[in-house]
Amino acid sequence: MGISLEELQLAARNHGMPLEALRYPLTPAGLHYLLIHYDIPAVDAQAWRLEVRGERTLSLSLDDLRARPAAELAATMECAGNGRALFDPRPVSQPWLAEAVGTARWGGTPLRGVLEEARVPGPTVDVVFRGLDVGLESDEPPQPYARALRLEDALREEVLLAYEMNGAPLPPQHGFPLRLVVPGWYGMTNVKWLAEIELVAEPFAGFQNRRAYLFRRTEDDAGTPVDRMQPRALMVPPGVPDFFTRRRVVEAGPCVLEGRAWSGLAPIGSVEVSVDDGATWVAAALGDDLGRWAWRGWTRPWDAEPGEHVLLCRARDEAGNEQPLAAEWNVGGYANNGVQRVPVTVE
């Protein structure tokens, strides 16, 4: 496969969710995926303020934010680069396989109320979110991590300024003291260590919007923005693994295949499972609904017969978006939601 030192450095810092953790409806602390573009910044929560620049400028402390109307929701978050290392040729960046996902209950205050208090200027088109984390990208000088949302996306009721994760203050690596949570969108949208929100009258030309997170077929392609999560189902790999190869051995007899599925585009409509490498598909049973923005559990009994098998699962959402067997390659290696293949030996 030939992963480079640069890619390994990223893989060693950033955290995947081991796929057996799909068994938990809410991902336990420390198992949620993590992609940290630069370094985790040291933040003095007492001195920290969120600056909001609309017609008025607000400067809000953590106590100010906690005193505002509270909201809480479970949201599944997936890195836009999930599956990148399975594209051929492999785009070089963080080399995720399939594990860059997690679900948490995020608590905070709706963004909309804060923007309204700062007053949205008439010509506003974008809302820019800047973090305290600073780094270099390509040929540009050091810059804070920054992403913009179009105003209409920023005003949606589910968008939160989150100061809690699973009922506790945000851990440092998830953006303490405050992060943006935009349910349904890929991870890069959910700016961590949030320090500044700016309402601007021109489309934001920052690196992460205009150079990084774009679907491009060639280097010269202007590209289209990466935004909402494409549908995907993942399976808890059954049986037991070999330490080094991660190849699985399953005991013959009845077992239950299980996993979770999500889509940022619409609620999950169905999940199908194949135990014969895609020759035939059967519907899985869907489990409890944690709410619109969280993944949906699924199960499917399987009478495992001795031999070699390849297990697959695929999600379809209520808007009719379905996972492809193989996703379309793109320069940045984004949104590779081609179906997961789990080879197993039944003994």
Added chain:
Amino acid sequence: MGISLEELQLAARNHGMPLEALRYPLTPAGLHYLLIHYDIPAVDAQAWRLEVRGERTLSLSLDDLRARPAAELAATMECAGNGRALFDPRPVSQPWLAEAVGTARWGGTPLRGVLEEARVPGPTVDVVFRGLDVGLESDEPPQPYARALRLEDALREEVLLAYEMNGAPLPPQHGFPLRLVVPGWYGMTNVKWLAEIELVAEPFAGFQNRRAYLFRRTEDDAGTPVDRMQPRALMVPPGVPDFFTRRRVVEAGPCVLEGRAWSGLAPIGSVEVSVDDGATWVAAALGDDLGRWAWRGWTRPWDAEPGEHVLLCRARDEAGNEQPLAAEWNVGGYANNGVQRVPVTVE
């Protein structure tokens, strides 16, 4: 560098500690390194028991263990494979660079009292610890993860049966509901999801003791056991990183280099820093002492002058063990405590 798919699968599951987290005396939840040999098992804490097989057999619930004498200590834990991917040629297994470390406050009950209650048979030489996690190794059938300690090591007062990490129940990925903590030893010793302790009269011949964790110069070498952590110092890489290359840029002027150092062999005696790629070394100031088994903070002011620099740090313990510039290669890629090199550009 040419990392393989198998190595990448391991790197994507297992978690390194981003090195900026060296700034925390106790590693925050979710940033401690994780090496999970097989899968995180699903454990029913109500049904779970620890079986202890001495002259008597004890079957202890979590409540039984919590009712025993309590002990707590801060311990630094490092994977024996830390630094493996920097060996040349590279032994193939989990490809750590330098980030497989963390420090936690572990709470539990001393192992010694439990062994005494089970009564240690006279001919006992080894104490075997088995977890609930099952997997395959090499040509062997599925087996639980198991490691043995010599009796005299198991009876040391600092060895804990730990049910708490930083004041909370163990997270699933750190061994819930119970793990062994053997301060000063490499991570593989600290058996997670502990289910059984057996006192045996012959040296334990299990895979992890007799085949895996050995220093071997060649494949035919019988080898010597990997046990206590060799001295190592690590530095918080200063300045800001480039996203992809992780290359650092530091602002010219005075700054403070900082990091932590540890040794499982003896308390840290000194840390030295070089800002000229090892041509000259200066002593760092040691910080607060968290106790014998935890890493020691260190700082060293640096007046950063424009240009290219390579920063190094090295630890020496009170027994005179010193980090080598380059560690001796071995088949398994263990204990690579060669000094960390941090290239930076000062602007």
